[in-house]
Amino acid sequence: MMSSKFRSGKKWLSVFSVLIMVIAFGAVNADAGKIKMKFSHQNNVFDADQLLAETFKKIIEAKSNGEIKVTIYPGTLTNSEEEAIEFIKSGTLDISANSGGHIAGFYEDIQFLQLPYLFKSPEHYNVARQSGVVKQILKEVGDATGLIALGIYSDCNGFGIASTKPINSIEDAKGIKLRCMQNPLFIDVYNAFGFTVTPTDWGELYTSLQTGLVNANDLGCYCQYIFKLKEVVNSFAVLQQMWTQKILMMAPKTWAKLSPEQQELVRTVAREAIELTDAWQYTKEREFVEVAKKEGLTVTYPDTAPFKKASEKVYAKWFKDHPKWKTWYNEIQYLDPGARMPDASK
Template structure:
């Protein structure tokens, strides 16, 4: 019954969107792209920029239409739709892909990266390319890696300045087993929840807090209902821009090359927008009265040993951890 409902829902979306739509002729293509974030957010604008580059590369034959603000669904739903070819392009965090593409798990491990620069160096090199290649057997084509910033805890109850302050608090996390286990390992209670439900959850007291980066904390207005932001920076789990393998296989080799090149070119634009947005978002929330707390992460890092043991549980994943740690910037 569940499979019938899933198929029916997918079919309904396919009918509404038309899959990879063709325009006036069979050569004109519009790729539908999904993002949970609002217009103006760096990832949304980066995919729009990719569309502009792609249009230029193909003489206007291929365009990208971005559906922002989770118009096509939350990340978990759009991941499935992308596999079926209902959505052509999708910007999602690595975390909900952990159970689908195992290599993404390592990049989401707490404190795996030492800095933003370290994360970018890793993702721009052979390690990042290897992770993107791992998407294809799962029905997706990994095109580019975007920033997701450093994620930190915020809440509506009290300042968090040490690991002990987390005990017993309820925090929303991405719908990811790794994030659930990470928060629980810190003594808090993890509550997986769709991004679009977090504001009301904080407002009603269903959850005490959540964890995210500066731009998400600000653009979602979560600072209005959770004013205590603690800079533990536990995760720099990246984002991926991926394409449905079904949609990809409909393209000519030349158009596939153009799509891949345009996606890679969008990374620089995304980072430029991201760095500016981080600074702007921090100022907005501070001006609005959010209380920012610095944290010594040593105790947080020490609590993560069981997470590494559980999630880097194969020789391949352990090797990936080592390769990342050996990458210096």
């Protein structure tokens, strides 16, 4: 006959098992209603892309009351930005930050925003980013890629030129082998400045600078530090020659899972994260120019007038091939706060 002690132990074991099942089922059930997003970017955890991803994650999870969960994959989930775009299209990824230069393979007009000296200052860029021109470009990016374009923000390319010898003027560009993104517009710009554009894979840039295969790159000063390139360059010329961009993209399959309210929330949070990231990027760039000076790197401020003059043939070529860019250009220039005054003040 079974003892009362054994029956009691068996009873408690059954109760415990039921509780475990209830908890497990509840956890699965609670998770089943959540939307999980994979957010990928190609850079390391010190980059602006990571700040944007972390900001988006924190705010969207809080404002959705945990109904939207975001996991960030910095620099590891895909082998290239082109692959990331294909992953988003297939729904393997949910959100990705992609350079305008890489998106050009899907939508060439994105390169308009990367014309040299298109934006005259950070203030001009911030105003123009809200313009009808940029909104039209974002819509057309979405149409061309089949993705949801959530917004646009600054990349670290184009703030200046880091090199193994000082650049004090446009004449110093001659003979310098410069690595830039292998994008036709970028190549035209730097050839016009007098550099010798030398193809080098991003992953080989450090070694290429170290061995002299290339002598310069066009990343901002902050990026020289976070990618450790400052170990193999000794000079930084502040030119602000281009305001290159990244586009925050979402998979249509993910977008379709969201309610209208969640879609609006995603757009709002993306805008907030982008505004913070852009402001942070400018702040870090200014901060690390000063850090570079203190650490003994040569920081120069060449006269940009000759660089702007050299850019004219780039404009002529690309305006000829893309006539609507001229209209866009005029609209963007009108929005420069540094050049506008009330009529009565003129």
